Amino acid sequence: MAKKKPLILVTNDDGITAPGIRALIEVMNTLGDVCVVAPDSPQSGMGHAITINDTLYCDKIQVHKDEQQQEYSCSGTPVDCVKLAVNEILKRKPDLCVSGINHGSNSSINVIYSGTMSAAVEAGTQGIPSIGFSLLDYSLDANFEPVKKYVKQIAEECLKNSMPKGVVLNVNFPKASAKELKGIKVCRQANAHWIENFDKRTNPLGREYYWLTGEFVNEDKGEDTDEWALANNYVSVVPVQFDLTAHHAIQDINSWEL
Amino acid sequence: MAKKKPLILVTNDDGITAPGIRALIEVMNTLGDVCVVAPDSPQSGMGHAITINDTLYCDKIQVHKDEQQQEYSCSGTPVDCVKLAVNEILKRKPDLCVSGINHGSNSSINVIYSGTMSAAVEAGTQGIPSIGFSLLDYSLDANFEPVKKYVKQIAEECLKNSMPKGVVLNVNFPKASAKELKGIKVCRQANAHWIENFDKRTNPLGREYYWLTGEFVNEDKGEDTDEWALANNYVSVVPVQFDLTAHHAIQDINSWEL
Structure with missing residues (x-):
């Protein structure tokens, strides 16, 4: 008897029709049975948001004729999509969950704002091996061709391998041609942060409002970081955990007068 | 010359008029100069969401007459509030950021869904000592009296002490009377997860929709966890980090054929 094909759940945060998820679906169709459950509209920057004070809609759709995967379009966040897929739509636990390919970086501290990665983390909490993929190109016509072979390989x-317990992968691709791409590096998250520069404006009714804009500040010179890898045209793979305990700090805090 | 009073930023995810943040403001007014920047409406379950495709409003308001603190009501998420406060509203970096007191638990895996904790984490990424407080009582008329002395102490x-680098505190209070509360325990995050049970309904137009409901499953029997502490009427304090790298897993993943 032939070995059963793996069941692969695909989601993202740019919405079900984004070019990035279409590229991811194409690759996953070569590896297993694919079910797509993704937001019906862009959800960038949604972090690990869930919908608890509103209703959720989830409709079976077909984005392109003649494609083999099942697809569901959901009114919720990326994390909602994973919860709906695992607990309501899929008949069995998927063998893999992939999220993306995000249009834009989720390296370094961006991981905490990322809907793409939160979907992967959510699947991880349910015990599903899981990967978030992102390309460092925000444009809608970003070229996903050079990265497809790496997506497939990872x-x-x-x-094939068992994912370490409590871990999901955060994969980022530099914006580079197939020739420029140098390979894959397993990295740690660079220690960086954002400094915000709010763009203050006045609306037609005279009320002030802001646009959030910011500057990414990386003070981490380490050559074992995702930022270093990406700047040097490597694909970065960071193992990410959702036990957020700073175990090393427990002793410190215990020395306080609590 | 008298020592300068500390500047304390207060935020939350239940909205600026929630009883929990009013209790927190009351305590912080005894410790320093307080500035409140909080959402104008409930933002529970927003995780680390930020507002990038929409405008942000932020208005100076006074919730109760005769109160000494400055207050700003913001249309965005808890993380937006911290970014606006630090980069636009405050004249200098605050000495402390406190978030809460949340109406409901943010212990264990709930930390990743929590707007309360994401606000604290955001302040942490900006190098501000930061604490998220939550009470295990979802009701609007939850009794915050018994926990005020612990909020003040922590x-x-x-x-007084320096917060370990890259760490913020996740403080949860059991629903208990002053007499029942046994003290504070520094803990690790219990290894738990949610199993969702979607409540499927049909709307008046005949379209199916879902409500997200779930069951919290804690399989972690450890007596060093936040869940154990809370179940035994202790206040749990978990040091939380935002370097999500699973450092222990880097070697594992390096053994894959990448």
């Missing part, structure tokens, strides 16, 4: 390895 | 210790 997903295959993830299906 | 905030005072946070101002």
Whole structure:
């Protein structure tokens, strides 16, 4: 008897029709049975948001004729999509969850704002091997061709090896041609942060409002970081955990007068 | 010359008029100069969401007459509030950021869904000592009296000691009387997760929709966890980090064929 094909859940945060998720679906169709449950509209910057004070809609759709995967369009956040897929739509636990390919970086501290990565983390909390993919190109016509072979390779390895417990992968691709791409590096998250510069304006009714804009500040010179890898045209792979305990700090805090 | 009073930023995710933040403001007014920047409406479950595709409003308001603190009501998420406060409203970096007191638990895996904790984490990424407070009582008329002395003690210790780098505190209070409360325990995050049970309904137009409901599953029997502490009427304090790298897993993933 032939080995059962793996069941792969695909989601993202740019919305179900974004070019990035279409590229991801194309690759996953070569690896297993694909079910897509993704937001019906862009959800960038949604972090690990969930919908608790509103209703959720989830409709079976077909984005392109003749494609083999099942697809569901959901009114909620990326995390809602994973919860709906795992607990309501899929008949069994998927063998892999992939999220993306995000249009834009989720490296370094961006991981905490990322809907793409939160979907992967949510699947991880349910015990599903899981990967978030992002390309450092925000444009809608970003070129995903050069990264497809890496997406396939990393997903295959993830299906073959067992993912360490409590870990999901955060994969970022530099904006580079196939020739420029140098390979894959397993990294740690660079220690960086954002400094915001709010753009203050006045609306037609005379009320002041802001646009959030910011500057990414990386003070981490380490060559073992995702930022270093990406700046040097490597694909960065960071193992990410959702036990947020700073175990090393427990002793420190215990020395306080509490 | 008298020592300068500390500047304390207060925010939350239940909205600026929630009883929990009013209790927190009351305590912080005894410790320093308080500035409140909080959402104008409930933002529970917003995780680390930020507002990038929409405008932000932020208005100076006074919720109760005769109160000494400055207050700003913001149309965005808890993380937006911290970014606006630090980069636009405050003249200098605050000495402490406190978020809450949340109506409901943010212990264990709930930390990743929590707007309360995301606000604290955001302040942490900006190098501000930071604490999220939550009470295990979802009701609007939850009794915050018994926990005020602990809020004060933990905030005072946070101002006195230096917070370990890259760490913020996740403080949860059991729903208990002053007499029942046994003291404070520094803990690790219990290894738990949610199993969702979607409540499927049909709207008046005949379209199916869902409500997200779930069951919290804690399989972690450890007596060093926040869940154990809370179940035994202790205040739990978990040091939380925002370097999400699973450092222990880097070697594992390096053994894959990447």
